[in-house]
Amino acid sequence: xxDSDDSNDEVVTLAHGxxxxxxxxxxxxxxxxxxxxxxxPAADEVGLAALDDGSVHPLESGDGSVVHTTDxxxxxxxxxxxxDVGRLAVAGTVxxxxxxxxxxxxxxxxxxxxxxxYPMSKLESVFESMQTACEEAGxxxxxxxxxxxxxxEVDGPVINxxxxxxxxxxxxxxxxxxxxxxxxxxxGTVGDHGIxxxxxxxxxxxxxxxxxxxxxxxxxxxxxxxxxSVTAMKDxxxxxxxxxxxxxxxxxxxxxxxDEQSIxxxxxxxxxxxxxxxxxxSVANEGxxxxxxxxxxxxxxxxxxxxxxxxxxxxxxxxxxxDHTGRVVLDTGFGRRYLSEPEGxxxxxxC
Amino acid sequence: xxDSDDSNDEVVTLAHGxxxxxxxxxxxxxxxxxxxxxxxPAADEVGLAALDDGSVHPLESGDGSVVHTTDxxxxxxxxxxxxDVGRLAVAGTVxxxxxxxxxxxxxxxxxxxxxxxYPMSKLESVFESMQTACEEAGxxxxxxxxxxxxxxEVDGPVINxxxxxxxxxxxxxxxxxxxxxxxxxxxGTVGDHGIxxxxxxxxxxxxxxxxxxxxxxxxxxxxxxxxxSVTAMKDxxxxxxxxxxxxxxxxxxxxxxxDEQSIxxxxxxxxxxxxxxxxxxSVANEGxxxxxxxxxxxxxxxxxxxxxxxxxxxxxxxxxxxDHTGRVVLDTGFGRRYLSEPEGxxxxxxC
Numbered sequence: 001x002x003d004s005d006d007s008n009d010e011v012v013t014l015a016h017g018x019x020x021x022x023x024x025x026x027x028x029x030x031x032x033x034x035x036x037x038x039x040x041p042a043a044d045e046v047g048l049a050a051l052d053d054g055s056v057h058p059l060e061s062g063d064g065s066v067v068h069t070t071d072x073x074x075x076x077x078x079x080x081x082x083x084d085v086g087r088l089a090v091a092g093t094v095x096x097x098x099x100x101x102x103x104x105x106x107x108x109x110x111x112x113x114x115x116x117x118y119p120m121s122k123l124e125s126v127f128e129s130m131q132t133a134c135e136e137a138g139x140x141x142x143x144x145x146x147x148x149x150x151x152x153e154v155d156g157p158v159i160n161x162x163x164x165x166x167x168x169x170x171x172x173x174x175x176x177x178x179x180x181x182x183x184x185x186x187x188g189t190v191g192d193h194g195i196x197x198x199x200x201x202x203x204x205x206x207x208x209x210x211x212x213x214x215x216x217x218x219x220x221x222x223x224x225x226x227x228x229s230v231t232a233m234k235d236x237x238x239x240x241x242x243x244x245x246x247x248x249x250x251x252x253x254x255x256x257x258x259d260e261q262s263i264x265x266x267x268x269x270x271x272x273x274x275x276x277x278x279x280x281x282s283v284a285n286e287g288x289x290x291x292x293x294x295x296x297x298x299x300x301x302x303x304x305x306x307x308x309x310x311x312x313x314x315x316x317x318x319x320x321x322x323d324h325t326g327r328v329v330l331d332t333g334f335g336r337r338y339l340s341e342p343e344g345x346x347x348x349x350x351c
Numbered sequence: 352x353x354d355s356d357d358s359n360d361e362v363v364t365l366a367h368g369x370x371x372x373x374x375x376x377x378x379x380x381x382x383x384x385x386x387x388x389x390x391x392p393a394a395d396e397v398g399l400a401a402l403d404d405g406s407v408h409p410l411e412s413g414d415g416s417v418v419h420t421t422d423x424x425x426x427x428x429x430x431x432x433x434x435d436v437g438r439l440a441v442a443g444t445v446x447x448x449x450x451x452x453x454x455x456x457x458x459x460x461x462x463x464x465x466x467x468x469y470p471m472s473k474l475e476s477v478f479e480s481m482q483t484a485c486e487e488a489g490x491x492x493x494x495x496x497x498x499x500x501x502x503x504e505v506d507g508p509v510i511n512x513x514x515x516x517x518x519x520x521x522x523x524x525x526x527x528x529x530x531x532x533x534x535x536x537x538x539g540t541v542g543d544h545g546i547x548x549x550x551x552x553x554x555x556x557x558x559x560x561x562x563x564x565x566x567x568x569x570x571x572x573x574x575x576x577x578x579x580s581v582t583a584m585k586d587x588x589x590x591x592x593x594x595x596x597x598x599x600x601x602x603x604x605x606x607x608x609x610d611e612q613s614i615x616x617x618x619x620x621x622x623x624x625x626x627x628x629x630x631x632x633s634v635a636n637e638g639x640x641x642x643x644x645x646x647x648x649x650x651x652x653x654x655x656x657x658x659x660x661x662x663x664x665x666x667x668x669x670x671x672x673x674d675h676t677g678r679v680v681l682d683t684g685f686g687r688r689y690l691s692e693p694e695g696x697x698x699x700x701x702c
Contacts, residue, residue: 003567011468011469011470012470013467014501017499018499023497027497029475030463030478031478034478034492035482035492037490037491044669045491046491047491048494048495053373055458055493057515059410061412061415063412067594068493069460070460070494070495070496070511071510072496072509074500074504076504076506076605107419109421110382110386111422112381113423113443116362116363117363118362120361120363121361123358124381131385131386134386140397140398140399141386141399143399143419145423148364148367148699149700152506153427153505153700154425154506157501158505160511168408196551210433324614346410349498
C-alpha cells in the first residue's frame with residue numbers, strides 16, 4: 001500500500017505499547033473517548049473509563065457481577081526461560097480476573113494466530129504449556145478461534161485469551177479502592193519476568209539461573225481474600241511494580257510510601273538488572289499480585305499468602321497515606337524520592 | 352531461530368485457517384483433546400467440544416447462563432469495500448453472541464495489535480468504524496489491551512474482540528438443535544463479504560458495486576426469536592453457507608434439503624463469483640444468520656426478519672429431514688447433488 005500521503009502523519013510508536021503514559025494517552029484517544037459510558041457507573045460496575053484489569057457487569061438478577069478481561073500475547077521469543085507464550089496466555093488472563101476478585105473463572109477463550117510453515121511440534125508444545133497452566137489454575141479453555149497468516153505477515157504464535165468469571169454482589173476488587181492507612185503487599189519477588197526475558201533476548205546467560213515467574217495467581221489471591229479485607233488489587237505486568245503502584249495511587253486518590261529494603265527481589269535478578277541497566281521495579285511480572293489490605297488485616301493476609309506454595313517471598317512493602325496524593329514515595333534507606341513510571345523505557349513484546 | 356531440526360516436521364498450512372475440515376482437525380488435536388470437559392455437559396452448558404460459535408456457562412444462581420465468544424480479525428486489506436477491520440471486529444463478535452441467543456451483549460473487549468509506524472489517522476478511522484458498529488448493535492467496548500510490534504513482525508492492525516452476554520434459562524441456541532421438518536432460513540443474500548473482498552484483492556473493480564455485508568445481526572436475530580421458535584442458529588462466516596449447513600446437519604444429526612433457486616444471491620455477486628471462479632455458497636458472510644425454525648413458526652419468523660431493515664432478502668431455503676443424516680442435498684432445479692464443504696479452497700485473511 002502507498003502510504004506516502006501519510007508521510008507527515010503521526011504514527012504508532014513502540015512506546016504506545018509499553019504500558020505507561022503514552023499507551024494510556026493512545027487508549028484515551030482511540031477508545032475511551034468513543035466507547036466509555038458517560039453516565040456515572042452503577043454500583044459494582046466497572047467500565048472502560050476505569051482502565052482497570054477488566055470490566056465488571058452487574059447481573060440484572062442482583063446475584064453478583066460478570067467480570068470480563070482480555071490480553072493478546074505477542075511475547076518474543078515465544079519460548080523463554082521459565083515459560084512460553086502458552087503459559088503466559090493462560091496466566092495473564094487468569095491473573096487479570098483474579099485481581100478483579102474473580103478467582104474461579106467460568107472459562108477462557110483461546111484465539112490463536114500462527115504463521116504458515118510454523119512447525120506443528122512447536123505449536124503442540126505451546127498448547128501443552130497452556131494445558132499445564134490451566135490445570136494449575138483450575139480453569140478450562142471453553143471456546144476459541146484460529147487464524148493462519150503468511151510467515152511474512154506475522155511473527156507468531158500470537159495468542160489472545162479472554163476470561164470470564166462471576167463475583168458475588170460487592171465482590172469485585174478494583175485498582176481504585178485503597179484508603180490511607182491500608183497496607184500494600186506484594187505476593188513475591190519482582191522483576192523476574194522482564195529481566196529473565198531481556199537477558200535471554202540480549203544473549204546474556206547469567207548461568208541460566210534467571211527464570212520468568214509466569215504462573216497463575218488465582219489460588220493465592222483466593223487465600224488472601226479469605227484471610228482479610230482486600231481493598232485494591234492489580235497484577236504488576238507491563239511497566240512493573242512502579243507503574244502499578246502509580247496507577248493505584250492515582251486512581252485511589254492516595255499517596256503511597258514504600259520501604260525499598262522490604263521489596264522482595266531475587267539476588268540473581270537484581271544482579272542481572274544492574275548489568276542490563278534495568279530496574280526490577282520497572283519491568284513486567286507475570287505471576288505476582290499487588291494487594292492493598294486493611295491495616296488491621298495486613299498480618300493475617302500476609303500470613304495466608306506466605307503459607308501458599310507460591311507466596312513464600314511475600315512482603316508488606318509500604319502503606320497508603322493522605323499526603324502526596326497520586327504519588328509513590330520510595331524510602332531507599334538513604335533518603336526519599338518519588339518512584340516514577342518508566343515512561344522512557346520501551347521493552348516491546350515482553351508479554 | 353534455527354528451525355533446521357524441524358525440516359521433516361509437519362507444519363501449519365493456510366488450510367488450517369480456512370474454517371473447514373483441516374481447521375477442525377487442528378483444533379481437535381491442539382485444543383479439544385486437552386481442554387474439553389470429558390463429563391457430559393450440564394443442561395444449558397456448551398463447552399469446547401461442541402465447537403459452536405461460543406461457550407455457554409450456566410450461572411450457579413439458576414438465573415440463566417453466561418455466553419462467551421472470541422474472534423481475532425486479521426482481514427487483508429484492513430479497509431475493503433463496505434467496511435474495515437474495525438467494523439468486522441465488532442460485527443463478528445456481536446454476531447457470534449447473537450446466534451447463540453445472546454442478542455444484548457454486556458460488553459465487548461478490544462485487543463489491538465498494531466505495527467510501529469502505522470499512521471494514527473488510519474487507526475483513528477478503524478476505531479471510528481468500531482464506534483459506528485457498536486452504536487448499530489447497542490453495545491460498548493468495556494475493556495481491552497494494546498500491543499505494538501515492529502512493522503516486520505505483523506501486518507496489522509489485528510483486532511481481537513471477545514464478547515459476553517447473558518441468556519435466560521434455556522435461552523441459549525446452538526448449532527445442534529435442528530429437528531426433521533424444521534425450516535431453514537437465511538437472513539439475506541449470501542457470498543457478499545467473501546466475493547467483495549476477493550474482487551478487491553485481485554484488483555477486479557466490477558464497477559464498484561460489490562460490497563461486503565459486514566454488519567451486526569443481533570437486532571434482526573432478536574426480532575426472529577421474538578416471532579417464533581428458533582431451534583438452531585449459526586452465522587455463515589469462513590467456509591460460507593455450505594460449511595455452516597454441513598456443520599448444522601452433522602451436529603444436529605439430520606439431513607438438509609436445499610432449494611438452490613430460493614437461496615438469495617445478489618446478481619453482481621453471482622457474476623463476480625463466476626469471473627473469479629468462486630461459489631458464493633462457499634465464501635464468508637459477515638452480516639447474515641442461518642436459522643433453523645419450527646415448521647409451524649417458519650412463516651412468522653420469515654415475516655419478522657423481512658420486516659427488519661437488514662432482512663428484506665431473507666428466504667426459506669430448505670428444511671431438515673430424517674434422511675441422509677449429516678449431509679446437505681442441493682436441488683438445483685435440474686437435479687440433486689450433495690453440497691460439500693469447500694475444503695480445497697483456501698482464502699486466507701478473509702476475516
